[in-house]
Amino acid sequence: MPRVLVVNGPNLNLVGTREPETYGSTPMEELNRRLEALAADLGVEITIFQSNHEGELIDFIQKEAASAIGMILNAGALSHYSYALRDAITAVQLPTAEVHMSNVAARETFRHTSVLTPVCIGQVSGFGYYGYAMALSYFADFAGEK
Ligand code: DQA
Numbered sequence: 001m002p003r004v005l006v007v008n009g010p011n012l013n014l015v016g017t018r019e020p021e022t023y024g025s026t027p028m029e030e031l032n033r034r035l036e037a038l039a040a041d042l043g044v045e046i047t048i049f050q051s052n053h054e055g056e057l058i059d060f061i062q063k064e065a066a067s068a069i070g071m072i073l074n075a076g077a078l079s080h081y082s083y084a085l086r087d088a089i090t091a092v093q094l095p096t097a098e099v100h101m102s103n104v105a106a107r108e109t110f111r112h113t114s115v116l117t118p119v120c121i122g123q124v125s126g127f128g129y130y131g132y133a134m135a136l137s138y139f140a141d142f143a144g145e146k
Contacts, residue, residue: 001045002069002143004136005094006035008050009057009076009085015101022102024128031129038133042140054078058088065092070139072132074099079114089119095142097135100125 008028011018016027032048039046047068049060057078061071071094078085079098089096096119103126104111117123121138124131 001043002139003045003047003067004039004139005061005064005068005071005073006032006046006048006132006136007057007060007071007073007075008048009054009074009078010052011076012074013050013052022107024101026129031132034129035132035136038136042136044136044140044143046136054082054084058084061085061088061092061094065094068094069143070094071096072099072135072139073097073116073120074101074132075116079104079116080110081115083115086115086119089116095139096120097138098123099131099135101128101131102126 013028015023015031016025036046047064051057051060073096075082075085098114098116098120105125114123124134127134
């Protein structure tokens with residue numbers, strides 16, 4: 001079964017209680033369960049990983065990339081400034097979909113730039129959980145086309 005990495009960065013473990021007006025009130029664990037159910041329907045295996053530490057995210061990507069067909073990445077605030085994470089995506093050459101739950105373009109100016117977007121296939125922003133679901137559907141089709 002094709003495998004997709006789902007990687008969440010700093011503070012995304014707090015979705016459900018963190019700024020619910022921005023990120024909703026459904027806990028991340030429940031969103032992960034929904035995504036796992038969708039993955040089963042789509043015939044894709046997913047490996048979900050979250051860390052609050054940049055280096056741990058990079059270690060995970062380096063270790064797991066070779067056995068995956070793609071990555072769904074919500075790097076949280078690291079998206080806006082982590083050249084190290086950007087270099088990791090470039091280094092492993094794993095097709096990556098950048099996801100943000102909130103509409104970053106409608107928020108503070110520092111969120112308008114992502115240093116990751118240029119090395120990703122594209123960015124989905126503002127659709128909450130559905131951003132992950134859209135990216136997963138993409139990779140399920142993408143795997144079929146390969
Ligand atoms: C986020 C947007 C980022 O600006 C923020 O730092 C996050 C979450 C999102 O999912 O909307 O932690 O990536």
